[in-house]
Amino acid sequence: MTDAFTTAGFLALSGALLALGLFGILTRRNFILLLVSIEIAVNAAVLNFVYFAAFAPTTAEALNGQSAAIVIVALAATEIAVGLAIVLGLNRLRGSIDVTGATDLRL
Amino acid sequence: MVGWSVLFPYAYLVPLLMVGSFVVVGLGGTRLRRFAGGGWIAVAAAGASMVLGVLLGVAEMLDPTYTDTHVVWLSLPATGTGTFPNGFELVMGTLVDPLSGLMLLVVTIVGFLVLVYSLGYMAHEKGLPRYFAELSLFLAAMNGLVLADNLFEFFVFWELVGVCSYFLIGFFYEKPSAASAAKEAFLVTRVGDVMFLLGVFLYFYVYATSGPAGGWAAHGFLFVQGSSPFLAGVMGGSTPLLTVAGLMILGGAAGKSAQFPLHVWLPDAMEGPTTVSALIHAATMVAAGVYLLAVTSLFLGFTATDDLAIVAIGGFTTFFAATMALVQPDIKRVIAYSTISQLGYMVLAVGAGFAMVGMYHLFTHAFFKALLFLAAGAVIHAVGTQDLFKMGGLRRTMRITSGVFLVGALSLSGIFPFAGFWSKDDVLSSLFGELGSHPLYWPFYLLALATVFLTGYYIFRVWFLTFSGENPRDRSLPAAHEAPGVMLVPMIVLAIFATVGGLFPFVPAFAHLLPGAGIPPSYTATDLALSALSVGLAAGGILTAWAFWGNGRVFELPAGSAAQPVRRLLLKRYYFKAGYDALGLTGVYTFARLCDFVDRYIIDGVVHGLERSFGGLSERGRRIQSGVVLDYASYVVAGVVVLLLFLLVVGPYLVATWGS
Numbered sequence: 001m002t003d004a005f006t007t008a009g010f011l012a013l014s015g016a017l018l019a020l021g022l023f024g025i026l027t028r029r030n031f032i033l034l035l036v037s038i039e040i041a042v043n044a045a046v047l048n049f050v051y052f053a054a055f056a057p058t059t060a061e062a063l064n065g066q067s068a069a070i071v072i073v074a075l076a077a078t079e080i081a082v083g084l085a086i087v088l089g090l091n092r093l094r095g096s097i098d099v100t101g102a103t104d105l106r107l
Numbered sequence: 108m109v110g111w112s113v114l115f116p117y118a119y120l121v122p123l124l125m126v127g128s129f130v131v132v133g134l135g136g137t138r139l140r141r142f143a144g145g146g147w148i149a150v151a152a153a154g155a156s157m158v159l160g161v162l163l164g165v166a167e168m169l170d171p172t173y174t175d176t177h178v179v180w181l182s183l184p185a186t187g188t189g190t191f192p193n194g195f196e197l198v199m200g201t202l203v204d205p206l207s208g209l210m211l212l213v214v215t216i217v218g219f220l221v222l223v224y225s226l227g228y229m230a231h232e233k234g235l236p237r238y239f240a241e242l243s244l245f246l247a248a249m250n251g252l253v254l255a256d257n258l259f260e261f262f263v264f265w266e267l268v269g270v271c272s273y274f275l276i277g278f279f280y281e282k283p284s285a286a287s288a289a290k291e292a293f294l295v296t297r298v299g300d301v302m303f304l305l306g307v308f309l310y311f312y313v314y315a316t317s318g319p320a321g322g323w324a325a326h327g328f329l330f331v332q333g334s335s336p337f338l339a340g341v342m343g344g345s346t347p348l349l350t351v352a353g354l355m356i357l358g359g360a361a362g363k364s365a366q367f368p369l370h371v372w373l374p375d376a377m378e379g380p381t382t383v384s385a386l387i388h389a390a391t392m393v394a395a396g397v398y399l400l401a402v403t404s405l406f407l408g409f410t411a412t413d414d415l416a417i418v419a420i421g422g423f424t425t426f427f428a429a430t431m432a433l434v435q436p437d438i439k440r441v442i443a444y445s446t447i448s449q450l451g452y453m454v455l456a457v458g459a460g461f462a463m464v465g466m467y468h469l470f471t472h473a474f475f476k477a478l479l480f481l482a483a484g485a486v487i488h489a490v491g492t493q494d495l496f497k498m499g500g501l502r503r504t505m506r507i508t509s510g511v512f513l514v515g516a517l518s519l520s521g522i523f524p525f526a527g528f529w530s531k532d533d534v535l536s537s538l539f540g541e542l543g544s545h546p547l548y549w550p551f552y553l554l555a556l557a558t559v560f561l562t563g564y565y566i567f568r569v570w571f572l573t574f575s576g577e578n579p580r581d582r583s584l585p586a587a588h589e590a591p592g593v594m595l596v597p598m599i600v601l602a603i604f605a606t607v608g609g610l611f612p613f614v615p616a617f618a619h620l621l622p623g624a625g626i627p628p629s630y631t632a633t634d635l636a637l638s639a640l641s642v643g644l645a646a647g648g649i650l651t652a653w654a655f656w657g658n659g660r661v662f663e664l665p666a667g668s669a670a671q672p673v674r675r676l677l678l679k680r681y682y683f684k685a686g687y688d689a690l691g692l693t694g695v696y697t698f699a700r701l702c703d704f705v706d707r708y709i710i711d712g713v714v715h716g717l718e719r720s721f722g723g724l725s726e727r728g729r730r731i732q733s734g735v736v737l738d739y740a741s742y743v744v745a746g747v748v749v750l751l752l753f754l755l756v757v758g759p760y761l762v763a764t765w766g767s
Contacts, residue, residue: 025740034737099736106734 010051017044031090031097035083039076046072111166115174118163118201118254121156121211125247128152133240146226149239153219153246160215160250164620167208171619174203175256175329191315202256202330206405209466209620210253210398213473214391216604218246220597221386224481227593228382228488238278242386245271249391253398257328258307261399265303265363268392269296275387276379285378292372295687299362299369303399306355310407313348330406353413356403357420364396364450367424371684373447374431377439381484384439389446389480390473397453397469401462409458415545417458418538422551425451427681429561433568434677437493438483441569445519446476448558452534455555459548461537467612467624468530474604475518475527479566481598482512485590486573495572497581499659502574504587507595509574511602516570518605520563520645528642529609531559533624536637559641563648568656576659 017040024037046069053065091097132145139145177200185194222242229238248267255261270293277289311328360366365373376388387393400417403409409417425448432444449472456465485508486501487493502509518525521532535555542548579587589595611617612624655662664670679685731742 022744026737026744029737102736103734106732 010047014044014047014051017041017047029098029100031083031087031099034099035080035087038083039080042072042076111170112172112174114159114163114166115172115203116176116201117159118176118203121160121163121215122247122250122254124152124156124159125243125250128243129240129247132236132243136236139236145236145239146222146229149243150219150222150226152243153215153222156246156250157215157219160211163203164208164212167203167205168616168619171205171208176200177256177329193315195311195315196328197259198257198329199260200256200329201254203254204330205620205622206398206401206466207253209470211250212620213394213470214246214249214253217390217473217477217601218249218386220600221382221390221477221481224385224484224594224597225380225382227591228484229380232380234278238275238380241271241274241278242383245275245387245392249395252395256330258310258330258403259328261402262304262307265359265395265399266300268387268395269293269300269363272296272376272387272392275383276376278379278383282378288372288375288378292376295369295372296362299359299396302355302362303359306352306359309348309352309355313346313352330402350410350412353403353407353409354416356399357413357417360396360400360454361420362396363399364393364454365447366396366420366451366454367427368683370424370428370447371680371687374440374443374680375684377437377443381439381480381487384443385477385480385484388443389476393446393450394453394469394473397450397457397465400454400457401466404457404460404462414458414460415547418455418545418548418551419458421451421454421456421458422554423451424448425455425558426554426561427451429558429565431677431680432565433561434674436495438486438495438498438569438573439480439493441495441565442476442479442483445479445562445566448562449476449519451558452531452555455551456534456537459538459541461534461541461623463621463624464530464533464537467621468534470611470621471518471526471530471605471608474601474608475515475525478511478598478601478605479515479519481594481601482508482515485594485598486512486587488590488594489587490579490584492581492584494581495569496661497579497584498573499576499580500574500578501587505574505589508590508598509570511598512570512574514602514605516566518609519566520649521559521641522563522645522649523638523642524606524609526605526607526609528638529612530624532638532641535559535641536634539633539637556641556644559644560648560651563645564652565648567649567652571652571656571658572661575657580661 021037021039021041021044024040025034028034028037049065049069049072053062053069056062056065087097090102094101128145128149128151132139132148135145135148139148177198179196179198181195181197183191183195186192222239225238225242229235232238245268248264248271252261252264252268255264273289273293276292277286279285280289314328358369362369373388373393377384379388428444428447428451432441432448435441435444449468453465453468453472456462456468486498486505489505489508490498490501492498514525518527521528535552538548538552538555542552590598612621618624664674676682731738
């Protein structure tokens, strides 16, 4: 592991990614940008799995973290697939992909 | 030869036949038009039950035993602990004994005669199936009451006859006065019924908790068990609780038999058809109170305090009701007050310790009072009014009715040798013999004696006003006609009973039904003098009535007379009804208003207040649910932040402050 990355610096990077993602989630009204923001937040977690797997004492244990990262990436891919389907549906239904307009399930 | 007693277990058929008639007529309804609205079915059932009832009565005369037949309804074994250490049993069954044999004779015979009479009297009324069904149910309940073998079953039938009385008083329910009279009768007797029920509970409680194991309580509280020496032993040590129980029974009897102060409903019950007045409110149901007292007195026994209270109520009511009968303008109401007064005699006799003498008077009274009512009904049927001052001279057009009414009036007055003479004389001479046992008996004896005079006066006032004179005082009355045969025959049969009924106890076999009643074995000069005194008083009353009202005379009290306030007081029935109404309107109504207020504003207020505050809370809470996905995301973030704050800041701080 090179010295260019200290643990604190790395955590700051993934924290920044998470904050960036959350900011996007809370502020974006466009469904596609919302999905992009979710991806950013999820990737902050993936980064953590990969980074801390590098400190594992055995290869087998290192694989634990890396396989978790792969699972999350796969999950994110399916999530996007479903999400995009919803986007298409929403657009067909309402002619817009503004999430604040989709309140039909409210009481 | 098979003995008469084989009949006894089948006594339940007497009420059951009438239940059958009730069901058939009640369900048949208007489809029975061809049977006089079900009347013929009811008459047939009543006839069959009369045959069986009379057979049972005769069987009791020839074989005066106590035969109990019952099924166990509820049974708790004796455990020695708990609420009923000696066991407890409730049964339903029939007890055929001399007393119920006598009552069966009265109820089934009078019931049958009144039903026959109804065929004529009610022919033009609407709702005949209802009438005959209710009358059948009444007869079923009354016969059940007579045959009941324990106090609890007695109470069940007691309530059934009460509800039938309510139905039948309110038969003309479209008339507001009839509807309100029915309600009044129901409510006033209900006061007595509650007391009766409390009395039953008290008796059950006393015997279920303090008798020996396997005693009366464990054997269904049967009357016949109650007559065993064991019970007399327990009763010997009279407790305050038993005194109270006896007073409660008296209260129940006062409600049903219209004794002071629960007498107000009976005169108003005259709103029902006259046949109902004759059967229920003269001959049978109102006598149930006296029957209850007699049964309780014979099988359970009253304490000395109870006896005094019974004598006081009976003696006072006798006189009190007779005074109100003096001035009534309504033919039925005079007879109604007379009924209250005569019931007072019976209660008096039971209280003085002569239950059988009271039953003797009940027996004769049932016949002559039913006769008086049926004769009055025939008059009302003929002239279409109940106002005595509109009638007059009906002797000419209604010969037989006037004759049988005269028989009834003579019997009621107690003129030798009519039925009423024997039993009333028996009541008075029995009480006279007991005068030494309590100083307070004297005033009630004198009241009872004075009532003999009043009785002769008021009933002959009715007779003279109705039948004597030349023509009806009100010329607009329809021309009177004699009643049809179907009405005359029952009246004539009753007139025969009212004439010779008093002699029955002198027949050796019949005397088994009334042990101890009738002329005493040694008829002394004192007895003769007492009889002469009461006949003299009655004759005096009749002569007074003749002087005032005879030959079509109408006696008008001068307007300035000192007696006017008394007359008004009597017409207003001593303001008892007005007083009860005022009590209801002020006391009960205020209380009801208070309850309404509490219910509406306090109880409902709390409920509605809670409901409204939760409603407001959720109205506010639902605004969180905006439906916008971004809002939910921010709630999630806020929640995570709070959780993290708690785990990382607040939690460690708490651990550091108070330790783990």
